[in-house]
Amino acid sequence: MxxxxxxxxxxxxxxxxxxxxxxxxxxxxxxxxxxxxxTDPGKSSNIDEIKLHKLLAKGVMGYLLQLKVVQPEAQPNQDNSALVSEILDQYAEVFNEPSGLPPKRDCDHTIPLKPGHSPPNIRPYRMPHHQKDEVKKLIKNMLDQAIIQKSQSPYSSPGMLVRKKDNSWRFCVDFRQLNDHTIKNKFPIPAVDDLFDELQGANYFSGLDLTSGFHQVRVKEEDIHKIAFTTHLGHFEFLVMPFGLTNAPATF
Incomplete structure (x- = not known):
């Protein structure tokens, strides 16, 4: 019934x-x-596709049920604001603008090169006047932060500007020729689908929003000369990991 x-x-x-x-x-x-x-609650019967079609052809009523697991929505705890504020105040130095070089670590970035290569030496790209003003400001900021220094390296890659999502400029270097000579790190970057599978059933998520995250990783001293770059202001080299290196995501 x-x-x-x-x-x-x-x-x-x-x-x-x-x-x-x-x-x-x-x-x-x-x-x-x-x-x-x-009826026995533990008893069930199965039906194959052919028998199902025969029954439906005779006019037997059939129902298709789709089961969906519904999880209750997590109710936000309104009493956490004071606790969060206390933690933020306790670790206020974490949120300061970075200045100076990060500490040396075992995971500092290295640039292994293929044997027999010749150092890339490319002239700086031509850019409009308003971009030159922006490059001048960014170079000054990086010098003040001590993340770049003057260079006399035989390596030279051209500097350039790239628009960020907030419409500001990011200083990058075209390291394509250097990357061609670099021994690639085969570290597998996790697939997005696999990451979502790992998060299934979670209610709370946290993330890290780092200020120039790559610049918070140092480069091994013996590899600093390889990431030298040129602009209309002169020849410089990074002391931290810049954007555009082939193995940078794996190191990060």
Whole structure:
């Protein structure tokens, strides 16, 4: 017997006892009707596709059910604001603008090169006057932060500007020729789908928004001369990991 929603709505409230497998209708405090199910709750039957088509052809009613796991929405805790503020105040130095060089670490970036290569030496790209002013400002900032220095390296890659999402400029270097001579790191970058699978069922997420994240990783001293670059202001070299190196994402 199948009881539709309209019937259930009309005769509500309805009592159900899943252990006794009974359903009863009560009106004015008196049990009026009681249905009992004597089927084995652990018993089920399967039907193959061919038999299903035959039954449907005979006019048997069929229903397609799609089950979906619904998780309750996590309710935000309104009492965490004071705790969050306390933690932010305790570690305020973490949110300061970076200045100076980061500490030396075992994971400092290296640039292994193929044997027999010749150092790339490319002239700086031509750029409009307004970009030259921006390059001058960015070079001064990097010199003040001590993340670049003057260079006399035989290596030279051209500097350039790239627009960021907020419409400001990012200083980059065209390291394509240097990358061609670099021994590639085969570290596998995780697939996005795999990362989403790992997050399944999670309710709280955290992330890191680093200021110029690559610049918070140093370059091995023996490799600094390889990432020298030129602009209309002269010849410089990075002391930290710049954008555009082939193995930089793996190091980061």
């Amino acid at each position: 199948i009881l539709g929603c309209d019937w259930i709505y009309q005769h509500s409230p309805i009592g159900m006892d899943l252990k006794k497998r009974t359903l009863s209708i009560t009106k004015d405090g008196i049990s009026r009707v009681q249905f009992s199910d004597f």
